[in-house]
Structure formats: C-alpha cells, structure tokens
Amino acid sequence: xxxxxxxIKTVMPIILLIFFLFLFSNFRAEELTFDVRQHLSxxxxxxxxxxxxxxxxxxxxxxDGCVPIHLNLVARHGTRAPTKKRIEELNSLENxxxxxxxxxxxxxxxxxxxxxxxxxxxxxxxxxxxNGGELILEGEEELYDLGIRTKxxxxxxxxxxxxxxxxTIKATQIDRASxxxxxxxxxxxxxxxxxxxxxxxxxxxxxxxxxxxTMLRFFxxxxxxxxxKKKQKPEVEKLKEPVLHDITKSLTKRYGLNFTQQHxxxxxxxxxxxxxxxxxxxxxxxxFNPSEVALLEWTDDIEVFMLKGYGNPLNYRMGVHLLKDVFxxxxxxxxxxxxPGRLYEKARLRFSHAETVIPFTCLLGLFxxxxxxxxxxxxxxxxxxxxxxxxxxxxxxxNVSPFAGNNMLVLYSCPVADSSDEYFVQVLHNEEPIAMPxxxxxxxxxxxxxxxxxxxxxxxxxxxxxxxxNEEQPTQVLESxxxxxxxxxxxxxxxxxxxxxDEL
Numbered sequence: 001x002x003x004x005x006x007x008i009k010t011v012m013p014i015i016l017l018i019f020f021l022f023l024f025s026n027f028r029a030e031e032l033t034f035d036v037r038q039h040l041s042x043x044x045x046x047x048x049x050x051x052x053x054x055x056x057x058x059x060x061x062x063x064d065g066c067v068p069i070h071l072n073l074v075a076r077h078g079t080r081a082p083t084k085k086r087i088e089e090l091n092s093l094e095n096x097x098x099x100x101x102x103x104x105x106x107x108x109x110x111x112x113x114x115x116x117x118x119x120x121x122x123x124x125x126x127x128x129x130x131n132g133g134e135l136i137l138e139g140e141e142e143l144y145d146l147g148i149r150t151k152x153x154x155x156x157x158x159x160x161x162x163x164x165x166x167x168t169i170k171a172t173q174i175d176r177a178s179x180x181x182x183x184x185x186x187x188x189x190x191x192x193x194x195x196x197x198x199x200x201x202x203x204x205x206x207x208x209x210x211x212x213x214t215m216l217r218f219f220x221x222x223x224x225x226x227x228x229k230k231k232q233k234p235e236v237e238k239l240k241e242p243v244l245h246d247i248t249k250s251l252t253k254r255y256g257l258n259f260t261q262q263h264x265x266x267x268x269x270x271x272x273x274x275x276x277x278x279x280x281x282x283x284x285x286x287x288f289n290p291s292e293v294a295l296l297e298w299t300d301d302i303e304v305f306m307l308k309g310y311g312n313p314l315n316y317r318m319g320v321h322l323l324k325d326v327f328x329x330x331x332x333x334x335x336x337x338x339x340p341g342r343l344y345e346k347a348r349l350r351f352s353h354a355e356t357v358i359p360f361t362c363l364l365g366l367f368x369x370x371x372x373x374x375x376x377x378x379x380x381x382x383x384x385x386x387x388x389x390x391x392x393x394x395x396x397x398x399n400v401s402p403f404a405g406n407n408m409l410v411l412y413s414c415p416v417a418d419s420s421d422e423y424f425v426q427v428l429h430n431e432e433p434i435a436m437p438x439x440x441x442x443x444x445x446x447x448x449x450x451x452x453x454x455x456x457x458x459x460x461x462x463x464x465x466x467x468x469x470n471e472e473q474p475t476q477v478l479e480s481x482x483x484x485x486x487x488x489x490x491x492x493x494x495x496x497x498x499x500x501x502d503e504l
Contacts, residue, residue, distance in 0.1 A: 034290045036271070036281050041300035041397040042354050042504045043272040045079055046142045049402035050430060059433045060443055066414040066424060068157045070333035071347040072326045075146070075406035076357045076504075077180040078139025082273055083503075084132045090124040090273070093266040097122060100257045115255055118283045125278070133503075135176040136277065140183045142404040143351075147187025149431065154410070157346055162189055164204045166343065171351040172216045173207045174503065180404070181205045181351040188349075214463055215321045219308075219355040222318045222467035229307055236306050239385075240299040247292050255287075268296045276403070294389040301397045302385055308358040309395070310383040316362035317461050322350075323363050327455045330411045330447070334423055337413055354401045354504035361407060363458055364427060365437040367394045401504075405430055411447070423447035 037048040082090065101120055126132070151158050160166050167188075171181040185203045193201020207213075214221045244261040252259045271284035288296065305311045329348045336344030350356075361367065369386055386395040408428040416422045424444045427434055438454040439445035445454075 034293075036285045036288075036290075036293055037275045037279075039293050039297040039398060040272045040276055041297055042304065042401060042403075043276045044398035044402040045138070045276050046146075046402050046404040046430070048276075049398050049405070062412070062426075063414055063424065063444060066412040066444075068154050068410050069337050069413045070330055070345070070411040071150075071154060071157060071349075072329060072409040072411075073150070073347065073349045073406060074322070074326070074357060074360050075143075075180070075184070075349075075351050076354055076401055076404060077174075077176040077351060078135055078142040078183065079276060079403040080139055080176045081129070081132050081134050081136055081277065082126055084130075086269065086273075087124070087126045087129055087132050089266055090270060091127055093263070093270065094122065094124050094127065096263060096266075100259070100263075115257065116283070116286065122283070126273075133174075133176060135179040135183075138277075139176070139180065139403060143180045143183035144187040146404060146406070146431075147184040148190060149187075150184075150408075151188050151190075153431070158188065160346060162192065162201060162203055163343070166346050167203070168345055168348045169203065169205045169351075170216065170349070171205050171207055172213060172353065172356075173210045174353070177216075177351045177353065178205055178207060181349070184349065184351065215325055216350060216352040216356050218318045218321065218463070218467075219359070222314075222463075224467045224469050225314055225318055227469060228312060228314060232306060232312075236303050239302055239306075243295045243299050247288070247295065250292065251287060291389070297396075297398070298386070298389050298393075301393075301395055304354075304358060304397045304401075305386060305395055308355055309362055309400075310368065311385075312382055314466060316359035317458065318463060318466050319356070319359040319363055320458055320461050320463050320466070322356070322360055323455060323458050326409060327451070327459075330409075330425070333411055334447070354405075357401045357405055357407065358397075361400055361429070364407065364454065366427070366429060366434060367396075367400050368437060369394050399430070402430070412444070421446040421448065425450045 035048070035051075037045065038051065040048075097119060101115065158167075169181050169185055171178040182205060185205070186200060189201050189203060191199045193199050195201060208215065208217075210217060210220065212221065219225060241261070244264055248259050248261050248264045251257075251264060267284050267287060271288065274280040274283055275285050285293070308315055310316070326348070329345060333344060333346075336342050369383060386393040406429075408431070410426045410428065412424045412426065414422060414424055424446055426444050427436055433443050435441045435443055436445050436450075436454065439449055
C-alpha cells in the first residue's frame with residue numbers, strides 16, 4: 001500500500017507537467033495560427049475573409065439537368081484608402097502619441113525600453129493625403145479577379161457578346177463603387193474585345209443620382225433611418241465601453257503609457273488600416289493579444305449589427321427596392337426563357353457599399369443567430385446581440401461584408417420530370433453556396449417558395465412609409481428619369497457643402 005502511494009507521488013508531478021505542456025502547446029499553436037487580418041470586421045480584405053472561413057456543411061450538388069439562366073450580383077466595392085475623416089483621426093493620433101511618449105512614459109514604473117520601438121517614431125502614412133476613400137490597387141485587383149472567376153463559374157450563361165441589355169452594370173455615384181464596377185467588368189469581359197494587346201472592350205456603367213438612389217443608397221435616402229442611426233450611436237458606444245475600458249487598463253499596465261479609451265479606439269483603427277492596406281501586422285496590431293483582438297472585433301460587429309443589420313428591422317427593410325429589382329429581373333428572365341431565340345438580360349450586376357450589402361444579406365436571412373429567427377423578423381422584432389467572445393457566433397462581419405463582399409443569386413431552369421417546380425434559386429455568398437433559412441435551410445430554393453417565403457414578406461413594406469418621419473406626411477420618391485439631371489447639377493455645385501459620410 002505504501003509502495004502505491006509512493007508511486008502516485010512520483011507519477012503525479014509528471015502527469016501535471018505533461019498536462020500543462022499540452023495546454024501551453026495548444027495555446028502557442030492557436031497564437032501562431034491566429035491571423036489578425038481575418039478579424040478586421042468591415043476592413044477585412046476579401047482574400048483574408050475567404051481564408052478565415054470554416055465551412056462544415058456539405059453542399060448538395062446542383063439538381064441534374066439544371067442550367068443557370070440569370071445572375072444577380074450585389075457586391076461591395078474593393079479595398080479602399082481611409083476616408084478624409086479617418087485620416088484626420090490618424091493625424092490626431094500621431095500628435096497624441098508624441099504627448100504620451102514625451103510626458104507620461106514610466107507612469108507605473110516601467111522604463112521606456114518596454115514601449116515598442118515603432119511607437120516612438122510613428123508617423124501616419126496618410127498624413128500627406130488631402131482626400132481619401134478611393135479604391136486602392138489591391139481593391140481593383142479584388143474586383144478584377146472576381147469578374148474573371150464569375151465568368152469561369154458560369155461560362156455558358158456569360159458567353160454572349162457584350163450588350164448593355166444583356167449585361168446590366170450599375171454602381172452608386174461614389175467613386176470607389178463605380179471604379180469597382182469597371183474593374184469587375186474588365187475581368188468579366190477580359191479578352192472579348194479589341195482594345196489593346198489584352199483585347200479589352202468598352203462597357204456601360206449606370207448610376208442613379210446620390211440624392212435619389214433608393215435602390216443602392218437607400219440608407220442615404222431614408223430619413224427615418226438616418227434619425228434612428230443618429231439616436232442609436234450613443235447606445236452603441238455604451239455597449240462597447242466595457243471592452244474598451246478593460247483593454248485600456250491592460251495596455252496601460254503592459255506598456256506604462258497613460259492610454260485613454262480614445263487612444264485604444266484609434267490604435268485599433270490604425271491596426272485595421274495597417275493590416276488591411278499595408279499588410280503590416282507587427283505594429284499597431286502587435287499591441288493587442290488575440291483575445292483582445294477578438295473583443296475589439298466583436299465591438300465592431302455589434303455596431304454593424306445595431307446600425308446596419310438585424311438590430312433594427314428598419315435597417316434592412318428599407319432595402320425593399322433592391323430586393324424588388326432582383327426579383328423582377330428573375331421574372332423577366334423566366335418570361336424571356338419561354339421565348340426561344342429572344343435576346344434577354346443574362347446578368348444584373350450592382351456595386352455599392354457595406355451599407356447596401358449588409359441589409360440585403362439580412363433580407364435574405366443569412367448569418368442569423370439561433371433558431372426560428374425568420375418568425376422574429378416577420379414580427380418586427382430585433383434579434384439578440386451576437387454573443388461575446390469566447391462564445392462562437394454566426395454574425396462575423398469579416399465574413400458577412402469584407403471588402404468586395406458579395407451575394408450572387410443564380411436563377412436555374414430545371415427539367416420538370418418529377419416535379420412541379422421548373423425554376424430554382426441558389427444564393428452564393430462570397431462565391432460559396434449558402435443555405436437559405438427562409439427556404440427551410442435549402443441550398444436550391446424553388447422559385448415560387450423563394451417568392452412566397454423570402455421576397456413577398458419584404459415587398460409588403462413600402463419604402464416611402466418606412467422612411468417617412470412620424471411628424472411628416474409621406475413624400476413622393478422622385479423618379480430618376482425626370483429629375484436625375486437636376487440632381488446631378490445640385491450635387492455638382494453643392495458637393496463641398498454636403499456633410500462628409502464615413503461610408504464603408
């Protein structure tokens with residue numbers, strides 16, 4: 001008996017050592033595989049988002065004999081430079097860091113050598129820029145490559161010679177969106193023209209006036225939403241405050257600098273810009289450990305959830321004109337398919353912003369939390385906030401709407417041998433098939449069910465009524481065909497007087 005006790009005393013420390021070594025090795029493995037570029041919310045690059053997705057679902061094959069007859073695309077612009085407002089914030093951060101390093105080093109007994117060397121001499125790479133928000137080279141490549149891959153995904157559907165009535169391309173009147181449309185079109189029609197050695201061809205990109213674009217810029221045309229957003233922002237900041245408070249304390253202790261929550265917020269923004277635009281992860285991003293990055297990402301995600309996603313039904317219901325346009329294009333394709341030989345629209349391609357793509361994604365019912373969510377949406381109830389890390393969540397904006405994020409809705413014509421359904425809809429999110437909760441989790445939704453369960457419940461809402469403030473009478477939405485020229489002149493001569501929006 002005593003011998004057994006002695007053996008246990010000898011073995012236990014070894015077992016404990018092995019256990020702790022196992023935990024440490026797992027922790028180190030997680031740290032080594034952690035890539036901050038996959039956790040930047042709306043600032044995530046498209047390729048980083050694709051690399052960070054874990055799909056455990058087996059997608060059923062396309063039903064036999066089904067062929068695509070129409071494609072709808074709703075895409076966000078590619079990676080862009082920081083906006084003018086954000087450039088000013090980074091310039092202010094540069095001055096704030098100089099003050100910290102000059103006056104406050106060592107406030108808790110730490111020496112200057114514990115402050116990261118880059119922080120001592122950091123200057124904003126964007127300090128000389130006068131304007132901002134433009135599509136950068138990497139953003140052009142994202143959309144150009146997406147155009148090439150889209151052609152490869154649907155070679156038969158997209159094989160016709162270009163005609164503006166066959167390939168409709170629309171973009172908002174924001175430069176980075178229209179530039180993204182051009183880059184995509186250059187990829188899609190690559191080699192099909194006669195311009196230059198690469199055989200490019202010219203194509204048309206159509207834009208509505210900014211003041212009247214209720215299809216792609218509904219978030220700017222909806223007065224009720226703008227009032228809600230302004231009122232809700234302080235509430236969002238309250239939700240984020242505990243995380244910023246805790247991380248501020250941690251970094252203050254870690255580096256001996258008297259950080260404020262505003263410093264931490266700006267440093268996190270700098271981290272996102274450096275990682276996304278400059279592919280640099282060892283400076284501002286290096287200030288934060290993986291668990292802190294996860295929490296900061298979550299604060300960004302809940303802000304998007306509250307102001308652009310499921311946090312308020314108005315956020316996505318105001319996209320009713322966009323959903324209607326998608327559905328009408330499908331109906332027109334079905335009608336044209338029944339008239340063999342007729343030239344008809346094969347693809348309707350739209351380029352916009354996160355404020356467009358995220359609400360549209362919600363209208364399709366994607367990336368929800370929990371079960372039975374669709375009934376909640378129909379009952380005008382906001383969904384619960386995405387759970388805080390380390391809990392897992394579906395609502396990760398780095399997946400929902402990275403730069404160049406997109407939804408493709410593919411309409412298929414199928415044989416009718418043993419089914420009453422002839423047409424089916426498939427949704428590809430960022431080029432990957434995704435199940436539609438509104439269609440009982442199906443990857444291929446019969447067109448009539450898509451209409452009844454997903455489209456019709458949203459189309460019962462009227463944009464004018466949704467967006468009219470309570471104290472106003474409903475106002476008529478101006479017809480673009482009548483007043484687009486007037487609006488163009490209005491924006492041309494008043495552009496400098498318009499408030500600058502920090503659009504995504």
